[in-house]
Each structure stands twice: as structure tokens, then as C-alpha cells.
Amino acid sequence: MTDPKGTSPGDESRPDLFSLGLDALICDLDGVVTDTASVHATSWKDLFDGYLKDRAARDGEPFIPFSLAEDYIALVDGKPRYDGVDSFLRSRNIVLPWGTPEDPAEAETIRGLGARKNILFRAALGRDGVTIFDGAVAVIRAFKQAGGRVAVVSSSKNCGPVLDRAGLSDLFDAMVDGLRAVEEGLPGKPAPDTFLRGAALLGVTPEASCVVEDAVSGVVAGAAGRFRLVVGVDRGAGEEALRAAGAHCVVSDLGEFLP
Numbered sequence: 001m002t003d004p005k006g007t008s009p010g011d012e013s014r015p016d017l018f019s020l021g022l023d024a025l026i027c028d029l030d031g032v033v034t035d036t037a038s039v040h041a042t043s044w045k046d047l048f049d050g051y052l053k054d055r056a057a058r059d060g061e062p063f064i065p066f067s068l069a070e071d072y073i074a075l076v077d078g079k080p081r082y083d084g085v086d087s088f089l090r091s092r093n094i095v096l097p098w099g100t101p102e103d104p105a106e107a108e109t110i111r112g113l114g115a116r117k118n119i120l121f122r123a124a125l126g127r128d129g130v131t132i133f134d135g136a137v138a139v140i141r142a143f144k145q146a147g148g149r150v151a152v153v154s155s156s157k158n159c160g161p162v163l164d165r166a167g168l169s170d171l172f173d174a175m176v177d178g179l180r181a182v183e184e185g186l187p188g189k190p191a192p193d194t195f196l197r198g199a200a201l202l203g204v205t206p207e208a209s210c211v212v213e214d215a216v217s218g219v220v221a222g223a224a225g226r227f228r229l230v231v232g233v234d235r236g237a238g239e240e241a242l243r244a245a246g247a248h249c250v251v252s253d254l255g256e257f258l259p
Contacts, residue, residue, distance in 0.1 A: 014249045015229065017139070017257040018146060022228065023208040025143055026198045028078070029154040029162065031214030031235040032254060033140070033171075035131035036162050041072050043120040048088060051113060055094075064092070073237055078215025080155045080178055080188035081114045121158060130166040135255015140171060142259065149173045151198035155181070155188050174201035190217040192225030199227075212254060219245040 017025075031037035048066035056063040066072070066088070075091055076084035082098070089096060089110075099109025105116035140150050151174040152159065159177035163169045176198045180186070186193040199209050210229040211222030216237050222230040223246025232242030232250040239250045251257070 014251065014256070016259075017210065017229075017231075018143070018259050020210075020229065021208070022148060022210050023204040024149045024151065024199065024202045025140065025210050025212060026151045026153055026195055026202075026222075026227070027136075027140070027172075027212040027254075028214060028218050029152050029159055030156065032212050032233050033133055033136045033152070033168070034162060034166055035133065036125065036156075036158075037077075037214065037235060038131075039124045039128060040121060040156070041068050041077075043117055043124055044072060044076055044084070046120050047113060047117040051116075052092075073216070077237070078155060078189050078213070078217035080181065081117060081157065082110050083188060085110050085113045085117070118158070122161075125158070125162065125165060130162055132166050132168070133253060133255065135253045135258065137168065137171065139254050139257050144173075149202045149204065151175065151202050152177075153194045153198045154178065155194075157182075174198055176201065189215070190220035190224065192221045195221055195225045195227065199225075213247075216241050216245045219247045222246065 027033060030040055045066050045068055052066065053063050055061065071088055075087045079087060097109050099107055099111040101111060103109050103112040103115060105112060105119055144150055150172050152172045153176045155178050157178035159175060176194045181188060181194055184197070186197055188194065195211055196206065199206055206225050206227045209227050210231060211227045212231045212233060213219045213222055214233040214235045214237065219230055219232050219242050230247050232247030233254060234242060234250050234252055242250050
């Protein structure tokens with residue numbers, strides 16, 4: 001796949017986002033528009049460290065903490081919540097039953113741990129609020145003023161509450177979040193289905209749209225969907241990893257595209 005300037009993943013050039021004739025931007029939320037990625041990461045660490053400590057004490061195993069630098073980026077970031085729980089635990093040779101959606105946070109199941117993580121995240125969100133990447137918001141508003149449409153595609157089931165908390169509920173023309181993905185049976189990232197659904201809701205084609213992602217799994221999804229442009233935002237995944245996953249260009253903030 002090549003972008004309109006003939007570049008392919010791995011090229012160093014950065015296209016002018018406003019001169020490509022794009023109909024739509026399809027953006028991830030966490031790490032692109034808001035900094036709840038850091039809240040999510042902390043919540044994941046609190047969840048897994050607590051569980052692993054309890055398990056180590058119970059089974060007489062050594063406690064090896066969850067690593068934000070390695071485990072979070074490689075196994076959890078960008079994935080639907082339950083997939084992230086399962087992925088990390090399997091990396092530690094821990095296989096738990098999935099359980100049911102009604103499992104309480106105390107249940108030792110994938111869904112139980114997922115419920116526990118959500119409680120931790122909601123508490124942190126209410127306590128710390130949401131940090132907004134102003135440059136990204138400025139680019140999105142400028143793109144809309146130029147006649148484009150914008151969707152948010154997030155694996156999180158808390159996408160709506162985060163937008164409300166940040167005062168950005170009016171920013172997007174369409175939203176595909178974790179709740180909608182479950183309702184419609186859409187596989188999560190790295191599958192491209194949620195991004196493709198976002199394009200469909202906007203009434204645009206992937207060939208005329210740009211995906212913006214900070215997670216490797218999201219960049220893989222954008223590339224798999226054959227979107228005209230896939231922009232990686234490096235919030236810790238690393239430029240090399242994002243380019244290898246299929247990003248046509250990598251920036252440190254979407255605001256770098258401001259005209």
C-alpha cells in the first residue's frame with residue numbers, strides 16, 4: 001500500500017494532511033487525542049500487580065511485576081480489555097476461564113479481572129481527570145472546518161465517558177467504541193473491522209481516509225484495512241515498531257500536521 005505521494009511504510013517523508021484530498025480522519029482516542037493512555041497503563045499495572053502478588057502468596061511462586069515498558073506495550077495496549085487480560089496472563093503461563101459478563105470484580109476469571117480493571121480506571125478518571133492533546137484537537141477541528149469528517153475508534157468501553165469528562169463530545173461525527181464492537185460482533189484491533197465500521201458510519205471509503213493510531217495493534221489494523229494513509233503517533237511504542245507495523249509516517253503528536 002502506498003500513500004498519495006508514493007511513500008510506503010518505512011519512508012521518512014511526512015505528507016501534508018490537508019492537501020491529500022482526504023475525506024475523513026479516523027482516530028484512536030487514548031494516546032492520540034487524550035492522555036488517558038497513561039491512566040489506562042497505571043490501572044493495568046495496579047490490576048496485574050495486585051493479582052500476581054495474591055497469586056504468588058497463595059501458590060508460593062515468585063512475584064514478577066507487570067512492566068509498563070514491556071508488558072503493556074506488547075501485550076495490552078490497544079486491545080479490547082478482555083483480550084488484554086488474556087494476552088498478558090498467557091505470557092506468564094496463566095490460563096484462566098473467561099467466565100461470564102456478569103462476573104464480579106472478585107472473580108478469578110478473564111471477565112472478573114477485566115471488571116476489576118474497569119473499576120480502577122473509572123476511579124482514576126474521576127480522581128485525575130483527562131489530559132487533552134491540544135494539537136490533536138486543533139488538527140481535527142481544522143480538518144472538519146475544511147469539510148472533512150472525523151470518527152473516533154477506540155477499544156475502550158469508556159470512550160463516551162472519557163469524551164464527556166474531557167468536554168470533547170462534539171468533536172467527532174461518529175464513534176466506534178468497545179461497547180459498539182461487542183453489540184455488532186466486531187473483532188478488535190489488530191483486526192481492521194472497527195476502523196472499517198468507522199469509515200462506513202462516516203459514509204467514506206478507506207481509500208479516501210486516514211487512520212491515526214499510537215498502538216502497534218492499531219497501526220496493524222489500519223494497514224490491514226488498506227486505508228490511504230496510516231499515521232503512527234509515538235507515545236512510547238517506538239518509531240521503528242510503528243513503521244514496521246505499517247505506519248506510512250510517524251509523528252510525536254498529531255499537532256505536527258497543523259497548517
